[in-house]
Amino acid sequence: MQEFVRGSFPLIAVAILLLGLKQNLNADEVPPPLDCTAEDGADAESVRSAQTAWAKYLGEDG
Secondary structure: OHHHHHHHHHHHHHHHHHHHHHHHHHHOOOOOOOOOOOOOOOOHHHHHHHHHHHHHHHOOOO
8 A cells, every 4th residue: 555655646746736737827817808999999008907917917027
């Protein structure tokens, strides 16, 4: 029994790691696309907000 537990420990560790990564990936939802189809288009604040949300989603620092 100890050999089984010892032998399966690396597999269990990898499974736990992958489950943690999957939860992190699902934590950030895809931001909505910027809607600039209004007659006046999109204002600067909504563009900046959309850019920030997409940069965060894509993992950019800037």
